[in-house]
Amino acid sequence: MPHPWIPNSVPEVKNEMLKELGISDVLELFNDVPKELILKEPPKVGLGKPLTEYEVRRFFESVISKNKVFINPPPFIGGGVCYHYVPAAVKAIISRSEFYTSYTPYQAEVAQGLLQAIFEYQSLMAELYGVDVVNASLYNGSTAAAEAVRMAARVKRNKRKVLVSKAVHPEIREVIKTWSFGAGIEVIEVEYDKVTGRTDVNDLLAKLGDDVAATLVQYTNFFGVIETELKEVIEVTHKHNALAIVYSNPILLGVLRSPGELGADIVVGDAQPLGLGLNYGGPSAGILGIKFERDLLRQLPGRLIGATVTEDGRELGFTMILQTREQHIRRERATSNITTNSNLEALAAAVYVSLLGADGIRKLGEAILGRTNYALKKLSSVRNIKVPVFEGSQYFMEFPIKVEGKDIEDVYKALIRESIHIGPLLRRFRDYAELSNCSLVCFTEAHTKGDIDTLVSVLEEVLR
Amino acid sequence: MVFRQAKWSEPIIFELSRHNKQGLLVDEEFRGYAEDALREIPKEYLRARDSLKIPNLSEVEVVRHFTRLSQMAYGVDLGPVPLGSCTMKYNPKVCEELANDKRVTDLHPYQDEETVQGILEIIYLLQKWLAELTGADVCTLQPPAGASGEFVGALMIKKYHLDRGEEQRVEMIIPDSAHGSNPASAVMAGFRVVRVPATPEGDTDVNAIKAVVSERTAGIMLTNPSTLGLFESKILEIADIIHDAGGLLYYDGANLNAILGLVRPCDMGFDVVHLNLHKTFAAPHGGGGPGAGVICAKGALKDYIPVPIVDYDGRKYFLRYDVPKSIGRITWFYGNIVPAVKSFIYLASLGPLVREVAEISVLNTNYFMKKVTKLRGVDLIYGRNRWRKHEVVLSFEKLHKETGVTAEDVAKALLDRGFHAPTIYFPLIVPEAHMVELTESETKENIDALINAYAEIVELAYRNPDALKAAPRNTSVTRLNNIFANAPKTVTPSYKFIDRIKELLKA
Structure with missing residues (x-):
């Protein structure tokens, strides 16, 4: 047949x-x-x-029905990605099969729409992160961070150490280590302050020698804490002639000052919150941006779209640029092996940011910040819950909660039975022994007051 | 065929905004709580109001803008995309629809395993089916795309040798015809690349391999069939040479479509295999991604695969992290799951018919080759009398010498005739190359139409070569200036520098 x-x-x-x-x-x-x-x-x-x-x-139905989707309320799970609303218009655009069934735009003249859209993605992200140039995307935030570390080690050729804060997502740190193995880069971790939950600047200073190519801090960090000594971190990094890499969640940058403005040399992030969905962790899109400086641009990994004119000089157009950095031209001397990236997810992010606009991005950031604050206040009144876990710091979107007098796993399971999902439990990650009875919780625009109140009241019941 | 691509003079999105419109409503229910929180954050960490230069547009403006842009793109749903080594097959709609189910897209990666048994079962079954198709012991879906799979494979080989105390194994053998990502990945893993040439018949030169293997050999990275579309008929001998020298074989799965269900990479002697779900297994390419890579391993290397993999204990599916010698994580979470679900549905739909994928894609390519090589100025260079597999590399060297028309000119003329052009100037060992891959999705009618388009272009090249220099005409823009695009003074990688390129526009 x-x-x-x-x-x-x-x-x-x-x-x-x-x-x-x-x-x-x-x-x-x-x-x-x-x-x-x-x-x-x-x-x-x-x-x-x-x-x-x-x-x-x-x-398919017989298999997929074994999954449980948390809708009412949406998951309160954090840890690098959180549940966000995906606008219908974003889905409609990325469902255009002219986009999703096309290949990498090697034939620019027949792919102008795709190229323009990605040029717009690059430009929109550059605005958000306060830098000049953002590439056409990497796989996700974790590999963007790993590429940034490798890039920094190429720019600072004779320096082989990279300092990474322990308040950076543990899985991002693992990925950086895997990607650095073989490149001869030594990844050294910097402690976080157990009281404030912020990167310990003194420990960073102690480890910051002239053999350090870069430092990497997450802002806001893995615990949802705003790194309010980031300026100092960047300053001392520059004093040692190293590059400051800052990982940021784009959804917060309508409210928070951008890492580029704060002086970061390389900014990285993950576009998941910008209308991409959770996707059980992937696909997403990795964001990587730099200042428009020759040394940095030459070492930039991945595809880059630029504007040009037609050969007759009459029209503006778009094409892939500076391809001599890339594997298909430069082969063993390429800045990265990346070929396929996350083009469609980058397109989704461009549509999402365009829908929101500058005002919407700020409002959305405030909506998330407001929920974070509301949830902090409500949860801090629950008996046997310690919130905030860290003192003297500000949280944005995520924070840890600590359970006292009971094992967090029992609480977590009891909540799931009530269709409420918090997480991840911090004991999942090896290096937070002091937080082993803690869980992260995350609050986004998708959570109503009713959702947060339900979490609080069910928690009270479970802990009674 | 008549083809006129849509042409909208659609402004860059930053130029659309005039008023403070909004394309998505955001609630202000928590405003008071937000204001309280804002007061707590040190001022220097707050963005200055109105400092964000992003346009404010209504929903309809945004949708029209991007829909117009979509009309100036070209995908498999519009016509053949015969890009060699890219396997641009049809992306079945049922795969798209089912993979966009909320029970896939709304799953958080840190959800409790008990609540994601369905997706874990899908991953488990897919791992198993892919192991069956490759002959491997174990597969993981961790690599987010092909190149990351290559990198993983190279890292596994690296760690294997280091664990055995063989630090001197620093050389990776790679044929000249290999994809650029092979040497790039090998170098990322810390290897030195040793190149080997192809014989006139298009095989990797076995004598050259014999000459370069030594106690420094870590392994070899090969595609089979090669990028010339030829099956490495001496593959078993190559495997023996490498293994006898203490090295390992890495299989680049970019060209698996040619032998899917017919020949298994691990049976040929490969120790680690990477696959592209977005090529061979019908997940769409998304205009350049997301892809989804797979790494499969056999024998000793199975202990080195990245974690986690999905396993089954007889009662439930779970994420397994205890792979003793694992190279670690190549990405956070578990890989690109949505494309993987598409491939799962694709394979479930075809079942044993996967074999027909290989047979018909190879039939299509040879049918095309047979007819197209009759044209004046078209040659094959390597292995002229051999069957191709999934792809064929044409050389327009003769045409170029005789008419001045280049492979690029021919490609642009194909665009004018409603076809996407093949991969051009690759592999590097073929002058004026067109690397054409016609997957099993292409109809005979379309293949004949493509052959006719080539015939028309070649005829025109001899009659009026200047006409081809002016191609393309029917695309949304005419040929672009790549010198300005890349020159230090005019390179324009973001909108904020747009004036430098706009100054070059003629009135």
Whole structure:
């Protein structure tokens, strides 16, 4: 039976084509493959037979229905990504199949719309992060951070150490270590202040020598704490002729001063909050931006879109630029191996930010900040919950809560039974022993007052 | 075929804004709480009001803007995209629809395992099916795309040698015809690249491999079929040479479509295999991503794969982190799950028919090759008398010498005729190259139309080459100036520098 996705499997078409080639069996085209390598039987994949569309739908339903989606209330889970609302207009645009079924725009003239959209993404992100140039995207925030570290080590060629704050997402730190292995970069972690939850500037200073290529701080950090000594961190980093890398959540930058304005040399982040959905962690898009400086630009990883003019000079157009940095031209001397990036997610982020506009981004940041503050106040009154965990710091969107007199895991499970999901439990990550009875919680525009009140009242019940 | 691409003189989005409109409402219910919190944050960490230069637009303006831009893009849903080594097959709509289910897109990566048994089962089954298709012991979906999979493979090989105390194994053998990401990935993992040439027949030169293997050899990175579209018929011999020298074989899965369900990489002797779900397994390319990579390993290397992988204990699915010698995490969370779900549905739909994917894609390519090489000025250079697999590399060197028309000119002329151009000037060992891959999705009618387009262009090249220098004409813009695009004084990587390029516009 000819399959709908394989049109030339219709016997008369197939035979006509075989005839053109002067052969009778398609397997003759594989006569240069050692015989013993050809499988005798078709592989055992799927359900052993082709499925019709209605059968595959039923099969999918039977599996996917084993998932539980937390809707009412949406998950209060933090840890790098939080639940945000995805506007319908964003979904509509990225569902345009001219966009989603196209390839990397190697043929610029036939891909102007795609190129312009990504040029706009780059420019919008540059505004948000307070830098000049943002690339066309990397895989996600964690790999953007890893690329930034590798980039810094290329710019500062003779320095092989990188300082990373322990208040940076533990999985981002793991990724940085994996990506640095082989490049001869030594990743040294900087303590966070157990009282304030902020990066310990004294520990950073103690570890900051002339052999350090870069420092990396997350702002706001993994605990949701605003790093209010970031300016000092950047200053001392520059004093040691190192590059300051700052990882930021873009959704907060309508309210918070941008890392670029604060003096960061390389900014990184993850575009997930900008209308991309949770996607069980991926795909997302990694943001990486720099000042428009030659040394930095030359070492920038990944694709970059630029404006140009037509050869006749009459029209503006867009194309991929500075490709001599990239693997398909430079091969073993490329700045990165990245090829496929997160183009469609970058497009979604561009649409999302365009919908909000400057005013909307600020309002949304305030809406999140307001919920954070409201939740802090309400939770701090719950018996056997310690909130805030850190003193003298400000939180944005996320914060840890500590359970006293009971194991956090029991509380967490009891909440799930009530269709309320907090997390991640900080014991999941090896290096926060002092926070082992803590969980992160996250509050976004998607949470109503009713949702937060429900969390509080169910917690009170569970802890009674 | 008649083709006129849409052409909107659509301003850059920053130029659309005039008033304080809004495209998405945001509530102000928590305003008081926000103001209290703002007072607590030190002033120097607050953004100055009105300092953000982002346009304020209504929803309809934003939607029209991006919809117009979409009309100036070209994807598989509009016509053939015969980019070699990119496997631009049709992306079935059922895969798209099902993968966009809320029970996929609204799952938080830190949700309790008990609440995500469905997605874990999908990942588990997909890992299993891909292991079956590659002949591997274990697969993980961690790499977010192909190049990251290559990097993972190289790192696994690196760590394997280090664990055995063989620090001297610092050389990675890579053929001249390899994708650029292979040497880039090898260097990222700390290897030195040793290049080997191809024979006139298009095989990787076995004698050259013999000449360069030594106790410094870490391994070899190969695609099979190669980027020339040729099956490495001496692959078993190559595997023996590398293994005997103490090295390992890495398989670049970019070209797997040619042998899917027919030949398994690990049976050929490969120890670590990367796959692209966004090529071979029908997840869409998204205009350049997101992709989804897979790493599969056999034998000793299976202990080195990145964590976590999804496992099953007979009762429930879970994320397994205890892979003793794992290279660690290559990304946070678990990889690009939405494309993986699309590939899961694709494979579930086809089942044993995956074999037909390989057979028909190879048939399509050879049918195209047979006819197109009859044209004047078109040549193959390597392995002239051999069947191709999934792709074929044409050389327009002769055409160029005789008419002055370049491979790029031919590509632009294809755009004018409603086709996306193939990969050009790659592999580097073929002069004036067009690397054409016709997947199993292409109809015979479309292949014939593409051949006719080539015939028309070649004829025009000999008759009126200047006409081709003026191509493309039917796309939304005519040929772009790449010198201004890249020159230090005119390079314009963001809107804030737009004036420097606008100054070059002629009135």
